[in-house]
Amino acid sequence: MSTLGIGIHGAGWVSGEHIKAYAKNHHTEVIAISSRSRDSAASKAAEFGLDNATVHPDLQSLLADPRVDAVSLCTPPNQHSAETIAAAKAGKHVLIEKAVANNIADLRAMQQAVSEAGVKTVVSFVLHWNPQFMWINRMLQEGAIGKVFYAEVDYWHNIGPQYGQYAWNTKKDIAGSTFLSAGCHAVDALRMFVKDDVVEVSAYSNQLNMDYEYPTNVIGIVKFASGAIGKVSSVFDVQSPYAFNIDILGDKGTIRDNRIYAKEFFAGQTDWVEVPTIRPDSGDVAHHPFVGEINHFVDCIMSGTDSPIGLDDAAKTHEVCFALDRSAAEGRAIKIADL
Numbered sequence: 001m002s003t004l005g006i007g008i009h010g011a012g013w014v015s016g017e018h019i020k021a022y023a024k025n026h027h028t029e030v031i032a033i034s035s036r037s038r039d040s041a042a043s044k045a046a047e048f049g050l051d052n053a054t055v056h057p058d059l060q061s062l063l064a065d066p067r068v069d070a071v072s073l074c075t076p077p078n079q080h081s082a083e084t085i086a087a088a089k090a091g092k093h094v095l096i097e098k099a100v101a102n103n104i105a106d107l108r109a110m111q112q113a114v115s116e117a118g119v120k121t122v123v124s125f126v127l128h129w130n131p132q133f134m135w136i137n138r139m140l141q142e143g144a145i146g147k148v149f150y151a152e153v154d155y156w157h158n159i160g161p162q163y164g165q166y167a168w169n170t171k172k173d174i175a176g177s178t179f180l181s182a183g184c185h186a187v188d189a190l191r192m193f194v195k196d197d198v199v200e201v202s203a204y205s206n207q208l209n210m211d212y213e214y215p216t217n218v219i220g221i222v223k224f225a226s227g228a229i230g231k232v233s234s235v236f237d238v239q240s241p242y243a244f245n246i247d248i249l250g251d252k253g254t255i256r257d258n259r260i261y262a263k264e265f266f267a268g269q270t271d272w273v274e275v276p277t278i279r280p281d282s283g284d285v286a287h288h289p290f291v292g293e294i295n296h297f298v299d300c301i302m303s304g305t306d307s308p309i310g311l312d313d314a315a316k317t318h319e320v321c322f323a324l325d326r327s328a329a330e331g332r333a334i335k336i337a338d339l
């Protein structure tokens with residue numbers, strides 16, 4: 001398999017970044033595109049010069065195209081479960097935009113379909129390829145701050161009418177919740193940094209922007225299987241530039257965003273070290289490292305390996321989001337095992 005045929009479904013904002021990243025990969029060619037409307041798919045193909053791509057009227061037609069080996073699902077979240085199931089049944093590998101599902105039944109159905117079909121999946125937690133994330137992961141792997149016992153990650157982003165997705169993002173049946181819509185990146189990051197499973201959460205919410213059909217601001221306290229504890233928040237009503245705050249406390253040191261204090265690892269350290277790097281400080285998809293994510297997806301397909309951020313790992317992040325939403329709604333702690 002020297003060149004993989006790629007299909008794009010959902011011709012909106014994020015799809016442009018997928019298309020650009022596939023164009024940079026020597027093993028892929030976008031040869032099919034579809035969307036809710038055929039016109040939208042045709043204009044996206046024209047915008048990105050996809051001269052060899054067939055514009056399909058719908059996903060079913062795109063999945064029936066035998067030249068398509070893999071598909072990127074770039075539609076709103078409530079459609080991802082059914083679309084993933086259809087793609088898996090058609091034998092296509094799937095790059096799924098987050099959120100992958102808005103409820104546990106849809107999540108389990110897509111996990112089952114992917115497992116039965118044996119196709120590869122990557123879920124678009126694109127910050128895994130953000131340079132600050134990669135630096136933090138390297139420091140954790142090296143044991144620079146020792147064993148993590150406490151961590152906090154915040155997703156603070158004013159998502160108001162100025163934002164392209166606003167029309168559907170405000171709808172509960174499409175976007176789900178603030179955590180499912182966006183704060184899932186923070187939950188995914190918290191799980192990645194602590195390297196453990198969340199077992200219980202307790203959350204509170206409030207709301208300023210009443211256009212939303214769900215609480216716009218949610219904070220959760222989480223307990224990990226190892227006994228580590230943490231805090232995660234997703235806030236749409238913040239009045240500040242986009243912020244993705246990271247604090248990780250280990251028994252030998254501490255990381256705060258792009259600063260580290262680890263006085264055994266950096267022998268003789270007397271104050272924080274700040275590492276100039278590209279931080280996760282923008283909600284603009286053009287700032288997101290889709291090239292790294294898509295190269296990883298292609299590597300997984302070509303080498304026949306399962307991604308560590310495939311659907312089964314993403315399912316654990318989504319379970320935490322479901323539990324946070326339920327805890328905030330019901331005013332009690334929720335165990336993941338009870339979902």
Ligand SMILES: NC(=O)c1ccc[n+]([C@@H]2O[C@H](COP(=O)([O-])OP(=O)(O)OC[C@H]3O[C@@H](n4cnc5c(N)ncnc54)[C@H](OP(=O)(O)O)[C@@H]3O)[C@@H](O)[C@H]2O)c1
Pocket residue numbers: 010011012013014015035036037038040041074075076077097098099124125126164165168181285288
């Ligand atoms: N990983 C990340 O960091 C990241 C960043 C941004 C977005 N995303 C995710 O990517 C997905 C798409 O987001 P986007 O910003 O690209 O959204 P968007 O610009 O609104 O595009 C969504 C596309 O899906 C199609 N669509 C199908 N059913 C729709 C419906 N009921 N309402 C609206 N559009 C519908 C639209 O097709 P037509 O054009 O044919 O009407 C549109 O082209 C979402 O799941 C979002 O969470 C992820």
